[in-house]
Amino acid sequence: MKTIIIGVDQGNRYIKSREGIYSCGFIVSRSEPLGMDEVIEFQGKYYCIGGSRKKYRQDKTIDDTYFILTLPAIAKRLEKEMLNEADIILGIGLPLSHFNLKKKYIDYFTRGKVEFKYNNKKYLINIKEVMCFPQALSGYMLFYNKYKGIDFINLFDFGQVTLDAVKIHNGKPLLDTAISLNYGMLRLIKTIQENIRKELGIEISEEQIETNLQGRRGIFFKDEIEEIIKRTTVDFVNEMLGELRESQFELQATMNLFMGGGSSIIQNTLDLNKHNGRIGYYEVMENAQLANALGYEILVKEALKRR
Structure with missing residues (x-):
């Protein structure tokens, strides 16, 4: 065979x-x-x-x-x-x-x-x-030649449950810096659900919120729902950046490279420029969702x- x-x-x-x-x-x-x-x-x-x-x-x-x-x-x-x-x-x-x-x-x-x-x-x-x-690291290897000339990189894999982070120096991963934080998509979605429930008394499904975060607005969503989703996402990303800084990831003078299924949501939120200078240069890896496979x-x- x-x-x-x-x-x-x-x-x-x-x-x-x-x-x-x-x-x-x-x-x-x-x-x-x-x-x-x-x-x-x-x-x-x-x-x-x-x-x-x-x-x-x-x-x-x-x-x-x-x-x-x-x-x-x-x-x-x-x-x-x-x-x-x-x-x-x-x-x-x-x-x-x-x-x-x-x-x-x-x-x-x-x-x-x-x-x-x-x-x-x-x-x-x-x-x-x-x-x-x-x-x-497997996803990073896909684009090793593109990034190998950069001295310092923070690599972040934003998944459903965790944010996995590791530092890369001169193309080599520093394995002792690898951490996994409970800042994945699921936590964001659950926080959004809770805020909508508290403020509006409405139960929104995970799928509805995920669709909205991907840029497809629900036809029957009220403006108040949209506002809660946007506000909660900004707060979540800023809290995540704070946790990364507490974990000794320098974000303002280092290249920050995002990959994983939720990386486009991180990028869209950071592009709003509401991170109060918590992060400097950031980039989403090409083919971010398929990179690991x-x-x-x-x-x-x-x-x-x-x-």
């Missing part, structure tokens, strides 16, 4: 790979669902991919959820390659703060031969090897070359 290298970023809100992004949620059925376009059939059950995210879990190996959520990414790659069977070398990642789980994650995803169907098409794969890399593939290929 042909060997395929695929990087998959198993986030807390979205699964990301070269072939695209989809929600890390599903509905389980024992009978074939009708009219659904993202369906995995695995071990006698049907999984309709999409909808609300699964609850946050630091350890994603406690059940088959995240393995099942990885199968569509593999199927989409095989479909692109016009294959329905292949050996798979899978690249995955963990935040530096959770990297002690590396072996557990490798064991979890190393499944050997697996049969499943995606959208009623049968696939046979052999997950023969799994490699695990640090998140954020693409970086895993590069690192797998480099590891194979060194053998």
Whole structure:
């Protein structure tokens, strides 16, 4: 069988790979669902991919959820390659703060031969090897040549649950500076929900707020809701910058490089220039949401070359 290298970023809100992004949620059925376009059939059950995210879990190996959520990414790659069977070398990642789980994650995803169907098409794969890399740094490697000439960089990966941060000096990560702060998208959304509830007595869903933060205004949103979302987001970003400074990240005379699914929201908020000089130069990495997944593939290929 042909060997395929695929990087998959198993986030807390979205699964990301070269072939695209989809929600890390599903509905389980024992009978074939009708009219659904993202369906995995695995071990006698049907999984309709999409909808609300699964609850946050630091350890994603406690059940088959995240393995099942990885199968569509593999199927989409095989479909692109016009294959329905292949050996798979899978690249995955963990935040530096959770990297002690590396072996557990490798064991979890190393499944050997697996049969499943995606959208009623049968696939046979052999997950023969799994490699695990640090998140954020993997995305940085994608653009290493672009940034290697910059002496000092603060690298920030703004995800669903955490903000992972590490300093980079002359192209090399200073691993002892790596931290993980509870300043991800979920905290922002929960804070917005709470403020809307307190001030207006209205319950707004996570999905509605996330859509608004991405620049698509809800048709039936009152101006007061819009104002609370904007104000809360500015306050959140300023509080986050304060925490980074408390954690010894110098932000005003260093390049600040953002990546991750929420990085565009950070950039849009900082562009309002309401940060009171807490941060100097900042930039959002190109392909910020897919960077880790693409970086895993590069690192797998480099590891194979060194053998």
